[in-house]
Amino acid sequence: MAGKLGWGILEEGWRKGPWTAEEDKLLTEYVRLHGEGRWNSVARLAGLRRNGKSCRLRWVNYLRPDLKRGQITPHEESIIMELHARWGNRWSTIARSLPGRTDNEIKNYWRTHLKKKSEASPEHSERSKARLLRQQMQQKRQQFQLQQQQQQQQLQKKNQQNQVGMKKIMSLLDECDHRLLPLVQEREDMVFMYPSTSEEQCLLSPVFNSDTSVPEASSSEEILWGGLWNLDDVQSNLDSTCATSKACLPNMITPLPSN
DNA sequence: AACAATGACAACCGCGTCACT
DNA sequence: CAGTGACGCGGTTGTCATTGT
Numbered sequence: 001m002a003g004k005l006g007w008g009i010l011e012e013g014w015r016k017g018p019w020t021a022e023e024d025k026l027l028t029e030y031v032r033l034h035g036e037g038r039w040n041s042v043a044r045l046a047g048l049r050r051n052g053k054s055c056r057l058r059w060v061n062y063l064r065p066d067l068k069r070g071q072i073t074p075h076e077e078s079i080i081m082e083l084h085a086r087w088g089n090r091w092s093t094i095a096r097s098l099p100g101r102t103d104n105e106i107k108n109y110w111r112t113h114l115k116k117k118s119e120a121s122p123e124h125s126e127r128s129k130a131r132l133l134r135q136q137m138q139q140k141r142q143q144f145q146l147q148q149q150q151q152q153q154q155l156q157k158k159n160q161q162n163q164v165g166m167k168k169i170m171s172l173l174d175e176c177d178h179r180l181l182p183l184v185q186e187r188e189d190m191v192f193m194y195p196s197t198s199e200e201q202c203l204l205s206p207v208f209n210s211d212t213s214v215p216e217a218s219s220s221e222e223i224l225w226g227g228l229w230n231l232d233d234v235q236s237n238l239d240s241t242c243a244t245s246k247a248c249l250p251n252m253i254t255p256l257p258s259n
Numbered sequence: 260a261a262c263a264a265t266g267a268c269a270a271c272c273g274c275g276t277c278a279c280t
Numbered sequence: 281c282a283g284t285g286a287c288g289c290g291g292t293t294g295t296c297a298t299t300g301t
Contacts, residue, residue: 018269018295040286056287057270092289103289104269112267 015049019058023048027055028063061104068100072109080106081114 015023030046036059039052048055072080076098083094091103091110098106 016271038286052286053272054270060288061269089290107290108268 013049014043014051014054016054019050019062023050024058024063027059030055031059031063057104061102064102066100067102072101072105072113076101077109077114080110084110084114 019027026046026048027042027050030042030048034041034045039056042048042052042055043050050058079098080094083097087093089107091107095101095103095106
């Protein structure tokens with residue numbers, strides 16, 4: 001890039017690299033006389049050997065009189081963190097909320113000071129939390145399936161004894177399976193999708209707002225993590241669904257586990 | 260003291276948008 | 281309506297300073 005060309009040299013007649021005090025003075029004088037804008041005229045009118053783009057950048061990021069020089073304050077930092085969480089890398093938008101600070105300044109500050117902080121924040125560490133939860137759910141699912149197998153074995157023993165209602169029991173177990181397994185799968189995958197049916201929304205509430213079918217969150221990120229961090233709530237809903245299934249099998253099988 | 264690694268900041272580049280012709 | 285230039289934005293790079301080994 002410019003490094004290959006060297007700083008302060010002329011490329012197609014334009015100077016590049018760090019600005020000198022003399023150039024700053026010329027540019028400041030130009031803006032004082034003509035105002036901001038028409039940057040491509042600067043070279044001709046101010047006698048600068050800089051292109052318009054470079055002049056605009058120098059003025060906006062360094063020479064503007066309303067710029068606040070010096071360290072970003074803790075208060076400003078918290079604002080940046082909050083606004084970045086909301087808007088992402090929309091630096092100019094963030095800069096509008098911080099008078100005297102430029103988008104470039106905020107962008108640089110974010111990269112050097114806040115990026116690591118953000119990655120180490122709870123919001124970020126919750127990704128590992130998600131992995132842990134998924135592992136736990138996998139274990140629970142396996143445990144549940146094992147218990148089902150044991151229950152089926154017990155039922156088979158019972159039925160060998162009394163030969164009553166085996167066909168009905170199996171059909172009910174199948175129904176139970178069909179209802180529960182997709183929900184267990186849903187819990188694993190729900191981070192990546194929203195409930196599409198009212199039944200799903202009901203089952204997953206209060207993670208999702210059942211009135212609107214759209215989660216009450218302002219950004220997809222919030223939705224994503226907001227949904228994820230309510231898995232405990234989903235657990236209770238799933239358990240209640242289990243309870244419904246249990247009702248299908250009055251006195252026929254051992255009650256399903258409810259953690 | 261010398262060197263490498265890292266941080267901080269200024270500046271550049273590419274691209275998208277918009278207004279003007 | 282297409283072409284063109286100006287401008288703004290976000291990403292990236294270069295340079296210097298500081299810190300660690």
